[in-house]
Amino acid sequence: MCGIVAYVGPRDAQPILLDALSRLEYRGYDSAGLAILNGKGVEVRKKSGRIQELAKACASHPIQGQSGISHTRWATHGAATDANAHPHQDAAKKLALVHNGVIENYLELKTILSKAGHTFLSETDTEILAHLVGDAFQSSKAKGEARLVDAVRSATQKIQGTLGIAVIHTDFPGLVVGARRGSPLVIGVGEGENFLASDTQALAPYTSRVVILQDQEVVSLHADRFDVSSPLGDRTNVKIEEVENGVTHSDKGTYPHFMLKEIFEQPAAITNAFRGRLDVDAATAKLGGLNLGSQELRQIERICVLGCGTALHAGLVGKYLIETLAKIPVETQHASEFRYGDSPVSGRTLFIAVSQSGETADTLGAMREAKRRGFTCLGICNNVASTIARESDGGVYMHAGPEIGVAATKSFTSQVVIFTLLGLLLGRLRFLSAAHGRELIEAMENLPALITQALAHSDAIRAVAQRYAKHRSMLYLGRLANFPIALEGALKMKEVTYLHAEGYPSAELKHGVIALIDKETPTVLIATRDGVYDKNLGNLQEIKARGGPVIAVALEEDKKIITLADAVLPVPRTHELLQPILNVIPLQLLSYHAAVALGRDVDKPRNLAKSVTVE
Numbered sequence: 001m002c003g004i005v006a007y008v009g010p011r012d013a014q015p016i017l018l019d020a021l022s023r024l025e026y027r028g029y030d031s032a033g034l035a036i037l038n039g040k041g042v043e044v045r046k047k048s049g050r051i052q053e054l055a056k057a058c059a060s061h062p063i064q065g066q067s068g069i070s071h072t073r074w075a076t077h078g079a080a081t082d083a084n085a086h087p088h089q090d091a092a093k094k095l096a097l098v099h100n101g102v103i104e105n106y107l108e109l110k111t112i113l114s115k116a117g118h119t120f121l122s123e124t125d126t127e128i129l130a131h132l133v134g135d136a137f138q139s140s141k142a143k144g145e146a147r148l149v150d151a152v153r154s155a156t157q158k159i160q161g162t163l164g165i166a167v168i169h170t171d172f173p174g175l176v177v178g179a180r181r182g183s184p185l186v187i188g189v190g191e192g193e194n195f196l197a198s199d200t201q202a203l204a205p206y207t208s209r210v211v212i213l214q215d216q217e218v219v220s221l222h223a224d225r226f227d228v229s230s231p232l233g234d235r236t237n238v239k240i241e242e243v244e245n246g247v248t249h250s251d252k253g254t255y256p257h258f259m260l261k262e263i264f265e266q267p268a269a270i271t272n273a274f275r276g277r278l279d280v281d282a283a284t285a286k287l288g289g290l291n292l293g294s295q296e297l298r299q300i301e302r303i304c305v306l307g308c309g310t311a312l313h314a315g316l317v318g319k320y321l322i323e324t325l326a327k328i329p330v331e332t333q334h335a336s337e338f339r340y341g342d343s344p345v346s347g348r349t350l351f352i353a354v355s356q357s358g359e360t361a362d363t364l365g366a367m368r369e370a371k372r373r374g375f376t377c378l379g380i381c382n383n384v385a386s387t388i389a390r391e392s393d394g395g396v397y398m399h400a401g402p403e404i405g406v407a408a409t410k411s412f413t414s415q416v417v418i419f420t421l422l423g424l425l426l427g428r429l430r431f432l433s434a435a436h437g438r439e440l441i442e443a444m445e446n447l448p449a450l451i452t453q454a455l456a457h458s459d460a461i462r463a464v465a466q467r468y469a470k471h472r473s474m475l476y477l478g479r480l481a482n483f484p485i486a487l488e489g490a491l492k493m494k495e496v497t498y499l500h501a502e503g504y505p506s507a508e509l510k511h512g513v514i515a516l517i518d519k520e521t522p523t524v525l526i527a528t529r530d531g532v533y534d535k536n537l538g539n540l541q542e543i544k545a546r547g548g549p550v551i552a553v554a555l556e557e558d559k560k561i562i563t564l565a566d567a568v569l570p571v572p573r574t575h576e577l578l579q580p581i582l583n584v585i586p587l588q589l590l591s592y593h594a595a596v597a598l599g600r601d602v603d604k605p606r607n608l609a610k611s612v613t614v615e
């Protein structure tokens, strides 16, 4: 995690760094800091808390200078204090360094450096790297600026782990050196000025011309040029790419929070997910970005979906969709487990990595492992310029627009729609009849209006949320494709309210979970009318018999459940395969309204970051 921005050019660096950094706050918001070469040396400001706190510190004590580095932190080693905020400096205080990544052997290195007389001001792994670069600089035989580049290269070779770094040094006022291994870093190519950043979003107002640094590359950045070199020090020819970058600083409009805005954007977001991808005549989906022909698609024998958190929940719904529509067995794996496990994978398996950000370290690592084994890997991503989007063999973009709220909402429903398209396409290449395909297409086209109808219950859901927000713990139950919806509902509740919430398949209740039921533990039961409706009503009775309150997600027209449940979250009816998309809407709203009732920081809940770029 963490976000980095660096600037070299003719303008004042401080306002540019603060502005660009604010676009990276989704990568972490525990502390922020910057360092600028002020003509006399390196001057540092850093503050725990949000970038706003840093901006205040800079406003009262501004730093003048045209090159600098900055950082927004998601704490890994050491608490969110001023001292642990980046940038960190070397022993001689001649250089400053910001880092995104994790140094796995930092304790070992710290012991060695301490024995050699180094003292440290923070508990971070990054400060070790700053000292290593400082030491390497002292002992380097290279001349001029090459000395700093050489120092960065040799210090990073001692590191096990991941890094994206930017370094400035008192002796070289117009130079920033950057390096990457594992963590992303892009060069923003301006007119007479250049930038480094963790991603292209940070650079949106400044330039749309970027160079994506490759792993192990080092860059020396000046106002009028930049040189990229390989790990061995050879100069590398780079490709400048144009990125669509106009977006990003999207504002909340009339909504009090991004999360609510993004929940209400779902009719448009899912329309974007299927627009231009439905072939009504052939009753199928058109997904050109897969880069796989009909023959290849027919040969797929298994699918393995990789993802984390909400993206994995979308994959779990995807499993039901693809298995039902195309009869292809689908397994889902936590990306973090797959990348280090011995999981056997059979021959004609297609991998699908699902990630809103396209930068999640575990998903990227798992995808690379699948590719290393020789499997074709598709990506379902929202961020078009992301590493997963670029490294996958093909895929489907979500086009959901920027998702700023840390809790994923519209990206989830967009991902499920894309799995529906995949299921339809694969199904129509196998057994699915045109009539069934057409039914699904029609239902998909009607879905945006039905989501709008589900959103209209927001005020009623707020009343339910206010009633139950004071409870410490909640259960979420659902069956089949609604089991992942239960998982997703519980995850949303945990993330934004900090209440304890667990999702289970409804039938698991009696295998242990039922011991938790009492009048203080409400259960959210997803019980829309489907093949297992009566079974769910059985669960409802079991919970009521033990004094547990039940909040039911049920069809608007379901009169029976109103008499049984303590509260109902109504949803309209749709095609059974698409019903989970509607069922998640009231659960998102329930979490949102409960978080507001509890006075939580809805868009930036504690301990979280939007993009998890460390393992």
Ligand code: F6R
Residues within 6 Å of the ligand: 308, 309, 310, 311, 312, 354, 355, 356, 357, 358, 359, 360, 363, 406, 407, 408, 409, 491, 492, 495, 610, 611, 612
């Ligand atoms: C939940 C949430 C996380 C992400 C997960 C994967 O609201 O935001 O669980 O879904 O970190 O992120 P992406 O989709 O960016 O790979």
